[in-house]
Amino acid sequence: xxVPKTEADTYDRRSLHERIAADLREExxxxxxxxxxxxxxxxxxxxxFAASNATVQKALQLLKDERLVIGRxxxxxxVREHRQRTVRPASYSAPAKNGxxxxxLTEAEKQGxxxxxxxxxxxxxxxxxxxxxxxxxxxGGTALLRRQVLFIDxxxxxxxxxxxxxxxxxxxxxxxxxxxxxxxxTLLAALGxxxxxxxxxxxxxxxxxxxxxxxxxxxxxxxxxxxxxxxxDGERPIEATxxxxxxxxxxxxxxxxxx
Numbered sequence: 561x562x563v564p565k566t567e568a569d570t571y572d573r574r575s576l577h578e579r580i581a582a583d584l585r586e587e588x589x590x591x592x593x594x595x596x597x598x599x600x601x602x603x604x605x606x607x608x609f610a611a612s613n614a615t616v617q618k619a620l621q622l623l624k625d626e627r628l629v630i631g632r633x634x635x636x637x638x639v640r641e642h643r644q645r646t647v648r649p650a651s652y653s654a655p656a657k658n659g660x661x662x663x664x665l666t667e668a669e670k671q672g673x674x675x676x677x678x679x680x681x682x683x684x685x686x687x688x689x690x691x692x693x694x695x696x697x698x699x700g701g702t703a704l705l706r707r708q709v710l711f712i713d714x715x716x717x718x719x720x721x722x723x724x725x726x727x728x729x730x731x732x733x734x735x736x737x738x739x740x741x742x743x744x745x746t747l748l749a750a751l752g753x754x755x756x757x758x759x760x761x762x763x764x765x766x767x768x769x770x771x772x773x774x775x776x777x778x779x780x781x782x783x784x785x786x787x788x789x790x791x792x793d794g795e796r797p798i799e800a801t802x803x804x805x806x807x808x809x810x811x812x813x814x815x816x817x818x819x
Contacts, residue, residue: 580619599637625778673712681707682737694789694800722801753792761787782807
């Protein structure tokens with residue numbers, strides 16, 4: 561028997577200014593409000609959303625904090641140049657060529673801006689359950705964790721936590737707290753573990769306290785969490801990475817040919 565939905569089941573429990581910001585954000589991100597376009601006036605927005613002037617101003621402030629719009633009280637609010645970047649994961653998963661920097665850096669800079677990484681931690685750690693399962697670790701097993709933040713124009717855009725089986729990295733440069741020339745995929749390939757297959761699992765999540773602080777999020781926007789598992793010869797897992805991206809700054813593009 562189908563149970564009819566009640567008003568409580570469908571009611572949007574967010575505050576009104578958050579709902580207004582969400583609708584305007586969607587129009588900006590989808591291109592209905594293009595860069596340089598003026599947002600409807602406060603009078604128009606108060607009528608459209610049946611909201612007070614103060615509530616509309618709070619909504620606009622959220623969009624300003626996210627750097628989606630620019631403007632000041634009493635003046636027109638204008639859409640900024642879109643900051644969302646389209647990421648093609650397949651383009652930076654392979655090892656860098658000899659002498660080249662980490663592939664993420666080169667791919668990010670192709671879209672403009674200065675890209676850099678900051679290594680936060682290198683330690684042995686017990687991974688989250690999904691990472692441990694992906695790496696086929698025994699219960700309570702540990703792995704090498706390399707944690708870093710990626711920046712574009714000094715803005716943190718991605719928190720990266722990469723885990724590696726100790727059996728293949730112990731005694732190598734990956735155990736040291738320093739950057740690896742060309743990135744860890746290059747070193748893994750040199751150690752005889754070339755990447756053969758990468759599998760991504762992407763989900764949208766509410767940011768944790770650590771993610772919120774590391775990415776300096778302007779509000780409780782969702783983040784994109786990617787669990788990437790890299791396999792080498794014999795389908796051996798050699799890396800499992802949790803990549804947390806600021807949701808308002810990224811979209812992912814996957815390209816494939818239907819069989």
